[in-house]
Amino acid sequence: MRDFTYRSQNAHVLFGQGSIGRLEEAVSMVGGKRALLLSTPQQADQPRALTEGLGCIVDMFDGATMHTPVDVTERALEAVETAQADCLVAFGGGSTIGLAKAIALRTDLPQIAIPTTYAGSEMTPILGQTENGRKTTLKSPKVLPELVIYDVDLTLGLPAAMSGTSGINAIAHAVEGLYAQDTNPVMRMIAAAGIEALADALPTIARKPDDIEARSQALYGAWLCGTVLGSVGMALHHKLCHTLGGSFNLPHAETHTIVLPHAIAYNAPAVPEAMDILRHALQSDDPAQALYDLGRAVNAPASLRDIGMPEDGIDVAADQAVENAYWNPRPLDRNELRDLIARAWAGEAPRT
Numbered sequence: 001m002r003d004f005t006y007r008s009q010n011a012h013v014l015f016g017q018g019s020i021g022r023l024e025e026a027v028s029m030v031g032g033k034r035a036l037l038l039s040t041p042q043q044a045d046q047p048r049a050l051t052e053g054l055g056c057i058v059d060m061f062d063g064a065t066m067h068t069p070v071d072v073t074e075r076a077l078e079a080v081e082t083a084q085a086d087c088l089v090a091f092g093g094g095s096t097i098g099l100a101k102a103i104a105l106r107t108d109l110p111q112i113a114i115p116t117t118y119a120g121s122e123m124t125p126i127l128g129q130t131e132n133g134r135k136t137t138l139k140s141p142k143v144l145p146e147l148v149i150y151d152v153d154l155t156l157g158l159p160a161a162m163s164g165t166s167g168i169n170a171i172a173h174a175v176e177g178l179y180a181q182d183t184n185p186v187m188r189m190i191a192a193a194g195i196e197a198l199a200d201a202l203p204t205i206a207r208k209p210d211d212i213e214a215r216s217q218a219l220y221g222a223w224l225c226g227t228v229l230g231s232v233g234m235a236l237h238h239k240l241c242h243t244l245g246g247s248f249n250l251p252h253a254e255t256h257t258i259v260l261p262h263a264i265a266y267n268a269p270a271v272p273e274a275m276d277i278l279r280h281a282l283q284s285d286d287p288a289q290a291l292y293d294l295g296r297a298v299n300a301p302a303s304l305r306d307i308g309m310p311e312d313g314i315d316v317a318a319d320q321a322v323e324n325a326y327w328n329p330r331p332l333d334r335n336e337l338r339d340l341i342a343r344a345w346a347g348e349a350p351r352t
């Protein structure tokens with residue numbers, strides 16, 4: 001066995017169907033009495049109804065927005081002040097959890113995250129924020145939520161299409177965790193279990209979005225994959241998605257879903273151990289193709305063209321991918337990366 005360093009994040013998780021019923025207890029577990037509830041405008045009705053009559057929820061801010069714009073955070077900080085809140089409850093996906101993190105960064109208030117997608121932000125000390133159209137990312141233990149409630153019932157309303165891409169977005173965290181520069185055997189074990197749970201559950205959810213068993217498995221998988229994202233570094237796949245998303249304003253989870261099979265195919269020759277784990281987790285001799293097929297099974301878009309990337313962006317993205325040197329298990333070759341992006345743009349199967 002190779003030498004490794006292992007560091008774990010603090011995690012306090014309440015997992016179970018109906019666990020939203022433990023919210024009052026959760027607020028006191030983080031030392032709070034007066035919680036500010038956060039959500040997006042689209043989702044506001046559900047958390048408002050679910051928390052009606054709870055004395056620990058003193059007010060609600062329902063302005064959470066994708067990419068955590070700083071002006072929204074500033075408005076939410078005013079709501080914190082007005083409500084004299086002593087903790088935060090984020091109900092929603094990565095956007096709402098991002099807002100809680102941004103407030104916690106500035107106030108040190110404890111956070112309870114109640115995720116309703118599979119994005120995994122609740123398990124990471126990472127925060128992306130946007131100001132003047134520029135997104136910057138930081139890492140700080142201050143932004144890691146103190147407590148997470150995973151209640152499968154709250155994921156039943158996640159539309160089938162979003163469930164598939166959000167789940168494959170989570171798988172991407174675990175895949176890159178398998179070959180991260182700072183990976184370790186414990187993270188690999190968690191990553192393998194997360195990938196297995198999600199790959200098994202997502203096709204069932206696509207056919208039957210209210211299947212409780214599949215939904216529970218997917219949520220469990222999302223927790224594990226988020227843990228990997230929060231613990232070890234990422235590589236080519238995440239860098240490409242960041243670049244593509246930022247340059248062409250592409251949707252986050254769909255971009256991950258389309259690029260992942262191609263990024264794995266690129267890195268495969270350099271990471272035989274990770275590929276063995278993936279073969280086992282995905283029950284396939286060809287993990288890149290299996291993830292491409294998983295995208296089709298959940299009816300996700302297959303091509304970057306379909307989600308709005310212009311064809312002349314292929315060369316721009318290839319240049320950007322090699323511009324800022326970053327760690328990847330296989331050296332970055334501009335021509336091969338151009339080929340990878342061109343295949344993803346056209347929706348072709350990965351070159352395995």
Ligand code: NAD
Pocket residue numbers: 040042043066067068092093094095096098116117118119120121122124125126127128154155156157158159166229252253
């Ligand atoms: P999201 O939070 O942006 O949600 C998308 C839409 O779906 C919103 O309108 C939301 O209200 C709605 N929604 C969420 N759950 C729902 C449900 N169960 N039923 C019905 N509607 C629901 O989407 P996301 O993919 O969870 O998060 C994406 C954002 O999170 C991106 O900005 C990404 O950068 C960030 N992110 C951050 C991290 C991190 O570690 N910092 C990790 C993953 C994602």
